[in-house]
Structure formats: structure tokens, C-alpha cells
Amino acid sequence: MKGDDELASDDESMLQVEKEFHIACKQNKVEKVKLLLERHRVQVDSVNLSGQTALHWAVGSGHDEVVKILIQKKANVDLQDKNGYSLLHCAVRQGHLKIIQYIVDDLFSLKPKDVTKDGKTSFLLAAEYGHADVLSFLMNHGLKLSDVDTAGNTILHLAAKGGYSHVMQELFFPDEESEQQRITKKLIDTKNENGEAALHIAAENGHTECVRMLLESDAVCQISICNKENRNALHLAVKNGDEKLARLLIDKGMQLDAQDEKQKTSLHLAAENNLPIMARFLLKKGCNMGIVDDRGQTALHITAELGFIDVADLLIVAGSDLKVQDKQNKNPLQVAVRADQVHMVDMLIKAQLYLTWKEVRFYYVFILQVVPIAFQSLWCLLF
Structure with a gap:
């Protein structure tokens, strides 16, 4: 789906009335939506160049009244745009829980196998955009937490990248742990296609609280786990100049002098x-x-x-x-x-000169103080 504020106003594939219809749905202009549907008989499933319908915009914008109007007018609830975004994906990405509940419970449109072009399921999108309440709702409806996207990212990678500690909280420290959460904890050291575990991503992006949660959950990750460059979380924190995170890692037992693939x-x-x-x-x-x-x-x-x-x-x-x-x-x-x-x-x-001076001074002191004492002791022994 395009950016949150973008509409294809210059989309030559659409009639002017269809463009107005899309804009009205996105901007929650209920009366204009009704007018365009009833008087101008605009096609409810008209699409722009990106394959988005007015229903995609209404769902993504969180306008539940417009959504219900469009569905009453027989809008196709199963259409995906050219990036593979379904209605549920659009709602999840924006965190519109009320509409998500409507889609899942009233439309019975929860298809676990529906994924975007980059392999994101609804569950992965909830983690990527930091919507812990949506994540909890989807977990209660049986979506798998073990899914990965096309880059091999798990729910933990995506939450770590965004610094969403509240998502980590939902996964690792729930009030009542579910079987789904127990499955997720087994993914804690899973690496994506770049060889990164969630710990690397959290450290690389400076998300100290996410790192802390990964280290302190009862699923405790391997603190010394390395990426493809054989760098651990401390290497990444140091490279970014993040002293607070480096201190946390060292206090948790990170090896101070570990070397990467170039022995650094x-x-x-x-x-x-x-x-x-x-x-x-x-x-x-x-x-x-x-x-x-x-x-x-x-x-x-x-x-x-x-x-x-x-x-x-x-x-x-x-x-x-x-x-x-x-x-x-x-x-x-x-x-x-x-x-x-x-x-x-x-x-x-100057440093070498100083070092040389210190060495000379040492020998000078040795000659003036130690040698006479030794000579005197020897003299006493002999005489």
C-alpha cells in the first residue's frame, strides 16, 4: 500500500469520479461516499494503478462506518493490492483494532496463509508496526507466531528493529503465557538471511530496552551469538557509540575482547x-x-x-x-x-621520547641506588 497520506490523484487509469470516491473514503466523508455510490453509480471496486480499492483506503484509515457502507454495497473483501495487501493487512498495519475485529469476527476473513509480496503475514505486520493489542488479538485467533517473511525475519526481528519493547513485553512477560508465546520464545536465536538474530537488530538500532528483554526473558538468548561478520551485540553497540547499551551487555556477561571475522x-x-x-x-x-x-x-x-x-x-x-x-x-x-x-x-x-626517558631514568636510579647498596652488602660479607 502507498504511504499513509498518498492517493493516486494523478492516476490516469481511473476516472475523475473514481478518484473522488477513493479520496472521500480515505477522508471519511460519509455523505459524499453515499452520494457517489447512489447517484453517480461509481464502481465500488474501482482500483488505482497500485491495485488499491476504496475499501483498502477506508480500512487502512480506520473509518469503520465507511467500511460497512462499502461492504453493504458488495465491495469485494478478498481483493489484494499489487503489494499483496489484503483488507486485514491494511488494518493491521495501521493498528485499527476495531476494524480488525469486524473483519475477523463479522466477515470471517482471517486467512493465515495470506501474505504480502515481501512475505508478511498479519501477525508479522502487527510486530513490525508495534501494535501489541493487535498482536494479542491475532494470537487469540490462532495465527502462527513462527512465520517468517521473505528475508527470514521472525516476529522478534521485526519488533526488535522498531524498538517495540511493549511488543516484547507481550511476547516474553505476559500475564498468562499461551502455547503460542512458548513457540515464539523458541525463535529467540533464529537468524534471518543476513545472519542476524533479534539481539543483533536491537543492538544495531540502539534499542536498549529490547536488548534487556531478550536477555532477561526466561527464553534467554545466547548473549555471544554472532552475525555473518562474526560480530556480537557488543561490537554493534560500540560501533554506534552506544555506551549505555555496551554497559548493559558487559554487565550481563558479554566477553569484552571478542574478535570479529577480521579479528577486530x-x-x-x-x-x-x-x-x-x-x-x-x-x-x-x-x-x-x-x-x-x-x-x-x-x-x-x-x-x-x-x-x-x-x-x-x-x-x-x-x-x-x-x-x-x-x-x-x-x-x-x-x-x-x-x-x-x-x-x-x-x-x-614525544611519547617515544618520554618512554625512553623513563627507561633511562630507571637505569639511572638503579645504578645510583641499587648498585651501591649491593656493593656495600658484598663488602660487608667479604670483610
Whole structure:
């Protein structure tokens, strides 16, 4: 179905009176609808280029009186538009529960096998658009929660994408659990065609409460589950700079230094996305700065190459190794030189000078303090 506010006013496949009829039905102009049907004898099932009838518009707009008028005039209740949307799909998408009840109970038009072109059942649409009350109603009428769309998305994927925690609440924490909900909980780690579980989608979109519900339901999902890039929810939260979500995941037991398919840790991702606040958070949590990716680079190498001064400064202060070499046998300073990162080169030179000074100072203290004491002890033993 087209956008909520669109009508095919320039649809050359329709007569002008038919366009007016569609608009009147969408805008709930009851008297005009009656006039067009009775006096102008407009075709009740006239369709636009998208295959939508006036009944589609009335149902999608939630105008129950217009809906009943059209049905009394023998409008075809089984027509689907070119995207495969039936009347029930239109009502579910917009969350018009009163009309959904009328369609299901009075018209007896509940066909579980009816799907849109992208494989959405009425139940999946209720989840996708966040209508928990509609979802509950459909569950009570026996629709299957185990359906998936053409992209492999379950009801949990769709609710997670929209951040609909109230839908999650209906699924995972009902007042009285049904067999349908028990079936849904078994889908908690199901992956779609992109290799994503509901946890990945919720994390990717920053929906912390949905993540919490997935982790705290009695169907508890695998917290370390990975997508096709071998990234877990923490990788996704860190990449997006979502400290609140990252904190939740770590507190729930997420492995801090897990590596993705390119051997990058969360710290690598914070570095390459120039996220100093996230990098500081991970360092405070005790992440391992010495882990290298598939190029043999630490997070400091990455900041050196990209010129991200703030993150590099945090890593240097925290004690990141300035001498470790990547697979090209280059340390962070040499990487910065090659990338022509002038300010980074200056910072790393100063850091190396400071490190050298500390080493020299250590040996100086050792010579002046430890050696004389040792010599004195030896002298006493000998004499």
C-alpha cells in the first residue's frame, strides 16, 4: 500500500469520479461516499494503478462506518493490492483494532496463509508496526507466531528493529503465557538471511530496552551469538557509540575482547570510528590493548593511520605498546609517517621520547641506588 497520506490523484487509469470516491473514503466523508455510490453509480471496486480499492483506503484509515457502507454495497473483501495487501493487512498495519475485529469476527476473513509480496503475514505486520493489542488479538485467533517473511525475519526481528519493547513485553512477560508465546520464545536465536538474530537488530538500532528483554526473558538468548561478520551485540553497540547499551551487555556477561571475522575487538572498532568516549569506557572496563587484528595492528596502529588524536592519546596514556609491529613490520609511528599524519607523528615521537626517558631514568636510579647498596652488602660479607 502507498504511504499513509498518498492517493493516486494523478492516476490516469481511473476516472475523475473514481478518484473522488477513493479520496472521500480515505477522508471519511460519509455523505459524499453515499452520494457517489447512489447517484453517480461509481464502481465500488474501482482500483488505482497500485491495485488499491476504496475499501483498502477506508480500512487502512480506520473509518469503520465507511467500511460497512462499502461492504453493504458488495465491495469485494478478498481483493489484494499489487503489494499483496489484503483488507486485514491494511488494518493491521495501521493498528485499527476495531476494524480488525469486524473483519475477523463479522466477515470471517482471517486467512493465515495470506501474505504480502515481501512475505508478511498479519501477525508479522502487527510486530513490525508495534501494535501489541493487535498482536494479542491475532494470537487469540490462532495465527502462527513462527512465520517468517521473505528475508527470514521472525516476529522478534521485526519488533526488535522498531524498538517495540511493549511488543516484547507481550511476547516474553505476559500475564498468562499461551502455547503460542512458548513457540515464539523458541525463535529467540533464529537468524534471518543476513545472519542476524533479534539481539543483533536491537543492538544495531540502539534499542536498549529490547536488548534487556531478550536477555532477561526466561527464553534467554545466547548473549555471544554472532552475525555473518562474526560480530556480537557488543561490537554493534560500540560501533554506534552506544555506551549505555555496551554497559548493559558487559554487565550481563558479554566477553569484552571478542574478535570479529577480521579479528577486530570492540576497542579496534572504537578506534577506527573515532569514538574517544567509547574507547575510554572500554579501557576502564579492562579491555586488552595488545590484541591485533588480521593486519597485525593494535588499536593504536589504527588511530595512527587515520589520525584520530583523541583516541590515540587515551591509548598511549593507558600504556599501549608503541613498539609492536604489524604484518608490514611497522610500529604505530611508522604507520603514521606512511599515512602522512603530521600531528600523530609528533604525538608518537614525544611519547617515544618520554618512554625512553623513563627507561633511562630507571637505569639511572638503579645504578645510583641499587648498585651501591649491593656493593656495600658484598663488602660487608667479604670483610
